[in-house]
Every structure is written in C-alpha cells, then in structure tokens.
Amino acid sequence: MSTMTANTMTRTHAEQTWLQKNRMIVTPLMFLLPGTLFFAVYVIIPIFQSFHISLYDWDGLGEASYIGLDNYRELATDRAFETSLWNNVKWLALYLLAIPVGLFIALFLNQNVVGIRLYKSLFFFPFVLSQVVVGLVFSWFYLPREGLLNNIITAIGFDSINILGDPTLATYGIIAAGLWPQTAYCMILYLTGLNAVDPEQVEAGRLDGAKGWKMLWYVILPQLKPATFIAFVVTIIGALRSFDLISIMTNGGPFGSTRVLSFYMFEKALGEYGFRMGYGSAIAVVLFMIMLIFIAYFLYSMWRDERDARH
Amino acid sequence: MFPTPIEKRSRAVQVTYQSLLPIALIMWLLPLIAVMVFSIRPSADFSNGNYWGVPSSFEFVANYGRVFFESDMPRYLLNSVLITVPTVVGAVALSCMTGFALGIYRFRGNLLIFFMFIAGNFVPFQILMVPVRDLTVGMGLYDTKLGLVLFHIAFQTGFCTLFMRNFIRALPYELIEAARVEGVAEWRIFWFVVLPLMRPAIAALSVLIFTFIWNDYFWAIVLTQGPDAQPVTAGITSFNSQYVAQYHLMSAGSIVAAIPPVAIFFMMQKHFIAGLTLGAVK
Numbered sequence: 001m002s003t004m005t006a007n008t009m010t011r012t013h014a015e016q017t018w019l020q021k022n023r024m025i026v027t028p029l030m031f032l033l034p035g036t037l038f039f040a041v042y043v044i045i046p047i048f049q050s051f052h053i054s055l056y057d058w059d060g061l062g063e064a065s066y067i068g069l070d071n072y073r074e075l076a077t078d079r080a081f082e083t084s085l086w087n088n089v090k091w092l093a094l095y096l097l098a099i100p101v102g103l104f105i106a107l108f109l110n111q112n113v114v115g116i117r118l119y120k121s122l123f124f125f126p127f128v129l130s131q132v133v134v135g136l137v138f139s140w141f142y143l144p145r146e147g148l149l150n151n152i153i154t155a156i157g158f159d160s161i162n163i164l165g166d167p168t169l170a171t172y173g174i175i176a177a178g179l180w181p182q183t184a185y186c187m188i189l190y191l192t193g194l195n196a197v198d199p200e201q202v203e204a205g206r207l208d209g210a211k212g213w214k215m216l217w218y219v220i221l222p223q224l225k226p227a228t229f230i231a232f233v234v235t236i237i238g239a240l241r242s243f244d245l246i247s248i249m250t251n252g253g254p255f256g257s258t259r260v261l262s263f264y265m266f267e268k269a270l271g272e273y274g275f276r277m278g279y280g281s282a283i284a285v286v287l288f289m290i291m292l293i294f295i296a297y298f299l300y301s302m303w304r305d306e307r308d309a310r311h
Numbered sequence: 312m313f314p315t316p317i318e319k320r321s322r323a324v325q326v327t328y329q330s331l332l333p334i335a336l337i338m339w340l341l342p343l344i345a346v347m348v349f350s351i352r353p354s355a356d357f358s359n360g361n362y363w364g365v366p367s368s369f370e371f372v373a374n375y376g377r378v379f380f381e382s383d384m385p386r387y388l389l390n391s392v393l394i395t396v397p398t399v400v401g402a403v404a405l406s407c408m409t410g411f412a413l414g415i416y417r418f419r420g421n422l423l424i425f426f427m428f429i430a431g432n433f434v435p436f437q438i439l440m441v442p443v444r445d446l447t448v449g450m451g452l453y454d455t456k457l458g459l460v461l462f463h464i465a466f467q468t469g470f471c472t473l474f475m476r477n478f479i480r481a482l483p484y485e486l487i488e489a490a491r492v493e494g495v496a497e498w499r500i501f502w503f504v505v506l507p508l509m510r511p512a513i514a515a516l517s518v519l520i521f522t523f524i525w526n527d528y529f530w531a532i533v534l535t536q537g538p539d540a541q542p543v544t545a546g547i548t549s550f551n552s553q554y555v556a557q558y559h560l561m562s563a564g565s566i567v568a569a570i571p572p573v574a575i576f577f578m579m580q581k582h583f584i585a586g587l588t589l590g591a592v593k
Contacts, residue, residue: 027497028412035409042465043431046442128576130526141342148345265437284437
C-alpha cells in the first residue's frame with residue numbers, strides 16, 4: 001500500500017489539491033456522516049437522555065422536577081418490579097433451551113433425502129412470523145374450551161388447564177410460545193454451521209472410533225463454535241427484549257404475574273396507569289444495565305476475533 | 312457429514328426416518344395448523360362447540376373476504392408496506408456507505424465507531440422509548456408513517472453496518488488497490504468497484520430488514536395510534552377487538568397479516584438465511 005501511495009504522490013504532486021491529499025481521511029468521513037448522524041440522534045443520545053430523565057419526576061407533558069435517585073429508591077420496594085425482574089431471570093434461563101433443542105432439530109434434519117429442503121424451510125418458518133401472530137396463535141392454542149391443546153389433553157383423560165389464566169403457569173406458557181420461533185432460529189444457525197463441518201475431520205474421528213455423542217462433543221461441536229456464539233447472542237437479546245408476546249397474550253396479567261422489565265417499563269411510562277416517564281426510565285436503565293453485561297461480553301469476544309484477524 | 316447419512320444405514324432406519332419427518336413437522340407446526348383450520352370454519356361451528364371436528368362447511372372465501380372488504384385490514388397492510396419499503400431502502404443505502412467507510416479505510420476510531428453501531432443494535436428498546444417518542448412528537452411526526460420510518464432507518468443502520476462492514480472486509484482488497492493505482496477517485500471506487508460486488512449482501516439485508524420491520528410491534532404502538540399510520544401488527548389488535556371471540560375471522564386476519572414476510576421468505580430463502588447467520592457462519 002505504501003508503494004502505491006508513493007507512486008501517486010510523485011506522479012501528481014504538483015497539482016494535488018487539499019482534498020486529494022487528504023482523501024483517505026475525508027472519504028471515510030463523508031461516507032460515515034449520514035449513517036452515524038442518524039444513529040447518534042435516534043440511538044446513542046437517547047440512551048444518555050434516558051439516564052437523565054430517570055432522575056426526574058415527569059408526566060411527559062408538564063414541568064419535570066428533579067428528584068435525584070428517588071425513582072431508584074422506589075424501585076427497591078416495588079413488588080411489581082421484583083416480579084418483573086424474576087420473570088426476566090426465568091425468561092433468560094428457559095430461553096437458552098432454544099440452543100440445544102435447535103441443535104437437536106438441526107441434526108435430525110441434516111440429511112439428504114427427497115424433499116428435505118422443504119422440510120427445513122417449514123421447520124424454520126415460525127421465525128418469519130411476527131411475534132404478534134405467534135402470540136395470537138399460541139393464545140388460541142391454549143384456550144381452555146376451544147384450544148387444540150386442551151382438546152388433546154382432555155382426550156387423553158386429563159383435566160383441561162387454563163394456562164394463561166393461572167398466575168403460576170402463565171409466564172411459562174408465554175416462554176413456550178417464544179421458544180417456538182427462537183428454536184427455529186437456532187436450528188437454522190446450526191444447519192448452516194453443519195454444512196461447513198470439515199468432512200475429513202469427521203472421517204478421522206470415525207477411524208479413531210468416535211461415534212454418536214462422543215463425535216458430537218469432541219469433533220462436531222468445536223467446529224460449530226461460531227454458530228453457537230451467534231445463537232447465544234440472539235437468544236439472550238431475544239429473551240431480554242420479550243415484550244410483544246406478553247403484551248398480546250396476557251397484557252401482563254393475571255394479577256401482573258407475567259410482567260417483565262420491558263413490559264413494566266412501558267406500562268409505567270405509556271400504559272393505562274399514567275405517564276410516569278421518570279420512573280419508567282429508571283426501569284429501562286436497570287434493564288439496560290443487565291443487557292450491558294452481555295453486550296460488553298459480546299463486544300469483547302468480537303474485539304478478540306478482530307484482533308486475531310489482523311495478525 | 313454428521314450425523315451419518317441415512318442412505319448408509321439399514322433399510323429399517325431409512326423407513327423410520329422417512330415416516331418420522333412428516334409427523335415431526337406436523338407436531339412442530341401444530342399451533343399454526345390449528346389457526347389455519349379455524350380460519351376456514353363457519354361461525355356456526357363455534358357456537359355449536361364443534362371446534363375440532365370436521366368443519367360443517369368450508370368458508371375460506373367468506374372469512375377472508377370479510378377481512379379484506381369489511382375491516383380496516385387493507386389499510387393497515389398498505390401502511391405496513393409504506394413503512395417497510397422506505398425503511399429497507401434507507402437502511403441499506405446508509406449502511407452501504409458506513410460499511411464501505413469502516414471496511415476499507417484505516418483511520419483512528421474506526422473500530423470504536425464500528426463497535427458503537429454493534430452495541431447500539433443490542434440495547435433494549437425501552438431505554439430509547441421516552442426520548443425517541445419526545446423527539447418524534449417534537450418534530451410533529453407523532454402518529455405518522457414518516458416518524459416511524461426515520462426511527463427504523465436509524466436503528467436498523469446499526470445491524471446493517473455490522474453486516475455490510477464484515478462483508479466488505481471479506482472482499483479481495485487487491486481490487487481496490489488496483490483501482491487506486493489507476494488513479495480512480497475514491498467515490499468512484501465505491502460506486503463502480505465495491506457496490507457491484509455487494510449485491511448479494513444487499514439482497515440478504517433487504518429481505519431480512521423487510522421481515523424485521525414488517526413484524527415490529529413495539530415501535531408501532533409507541534409512535535403511532537390510529538388506522539392512518541399504524542402497521543398491520545398494531546392494527547390486528549384493533550381488528551381483534553372489532554371481532555371479539557369470532558375466532559374464524561381473527562384467525563383469518565392474523566394469517567393475512569403474516570403472509571407478506573412469509574412470501575418473501577419462501578421466494579428469497581437463500582438470501583434470507585445468508586443474512587440471518589450474519590455472514591459469520593458460512
């Protein structure tokens with residue numbers, strides 16, 4: 001690269017303008033400007049604004065009054081906040097099931113039989129549906145009288161259960177609905193990953209007598225590491241972002257038992273319980289801080305790959 | 312290939328596998344199949360308690376006809392198109408540029424800006440909600456499609472930049488060097504050398520962003536509120552309150568709302584999957 005720059009410089013040194021001389025700086029700046037500006041105004045700056053708003057008592061219309069950390073103190077004693085936080089933990093833990101189940105389905109479908117391509121796309125298909133539709137589909141599936149699930153359950157002789165009406169079960173019912181598209185996503189990640197598995201290593205493993213689980217654990221999984229990483233990222237982000245399903249399936253109920261932080265925040269800031277922008281922002285800040293732990297880890301892994309790639 | 316290819320196994324295993332496939336698929340899609348069956352039933356079936364027996368008549372045309380001609384559904388669908396298409400164009404255009412700048416040039420802060428885009432792309436929506444809503448109201452764009460489009464473009468630029476930059480990084484750098492030796496101006500390198508090579512990335516991102524934006528619900532309810540601007544994901548809830556407990560119509564409505572991204576997916580599957588794997592798993 002240096003020889004090339006030297007060439008151009010000797011060739012046109014005299015008639016070079018300031019713009020031409022600095023083009024390796026000016027060009028990227030000009031290309032970055034519109035995108036970065038947009039992103040800063042709508043994403044980066046609002047993050048800091050939310051931190052700021054969380055220190056105020058504000059209804060979104062009138063005068064905001066500064067109250068320091070009072071919103072956060074209130075959170076510490078807020079039972080609904082505690083429920084939401086716990087539900088977030090449940091979402092995180094159970095959502096991770098999408099990864100092994102996705103891997104299992106991918107292994108099941110990784111064959112060359114007639115029509116397998118169509119099977120793969122049909123298995124993947126739930127991911128393309130909007131969460132709103134998934135939520136509706138599952139709430140009808142769970143209906144106590146009309147729902148297919150309860151018709152099956154009663155047909156084999158059990159009592160029908162009202163999953164979404166039962167405070168102890170409702171959250172699990174919603175998570176199950178969320179797992180459906182999420183598992184499909186992980187499955188496709190693994191299917192693509194399995195395509196790239198080195199056949200020679202598999203053969204070598206076979207010669208060494210590796211079979212079944214051993215082969216999977218020692219030969220295949222290490223090669224699927226990039227797929228697993230992305231599956232982790234999208235599953236964790238997905239679990240913490242859950243909002244649509246809760247809003248559609250239970251609207252936080254029964255008795256607020258299915259709230260998560262993202263939903264509770266919306267309820268406080270824009271929902272029927274009034275416009276408490278400051279308090280809502282405080283909840284959002286807590287959610288953001290939880291997410292930040294994961295974001296920092298993801299960025300660190302990506303930075304490490306980036307650094308290794310340069311050498 | 313792992314697991315062992317089925318054609319190398321015994322005949323019995325092959326037959327079991329072939330018959331397990333459709334069974335597994337039906338179980339996997341059961342909730343969806345249930346909704347499809349609901350959507351072609353007459354309303355009489357629901358009042359008679361005939362939820363899962365053979366439908367007393369097939370009312371496909373009648374049910375879907377009512378969705379299209381007796382509700383606001385077509386309007387919501389049109390809104391969705393008018394929100395989704397400009398967003399796709401805007402986000403892809405902006406990220407082609409940011410991706411080019413971050414993928415080709417070496418300057419201080421390159422990695423920092425890149426990581427800012429990635430990090431921003433992962434934040435919870437709620438931390439942006441109050442300020443973005445204020446900003447939109449302040450610009451007089453609350454409850455307009457434009458307000459929603461501007462936000463979506465900005466937010467999706469994060470993900471698109473991640474994708475585009477990595478894609479451009481993988482292009483042969485010699486091509487750009489060769490062009491520079493020829494004395495080609497930098498913006499012409501972008502337009503005539505890099506952009507043509509980015510076609511597969513542009514296709515993958517467009518399909519993916521189309522689905523993401525079409526399926527967005529949160530921002531639709533934060534930034535819009537009526538049939539004038541609301542996309543179909545938000546509109547479906549008003550549709551459902553119009554037809555409370557009429558499951559045959561509600562089912563038909565949600566299937567209609569789901570069709571466009573599903574159609575795009577089946578038409579452009581290869582691109583879609585390339586996009587989903589972030590280009591990282593090849």
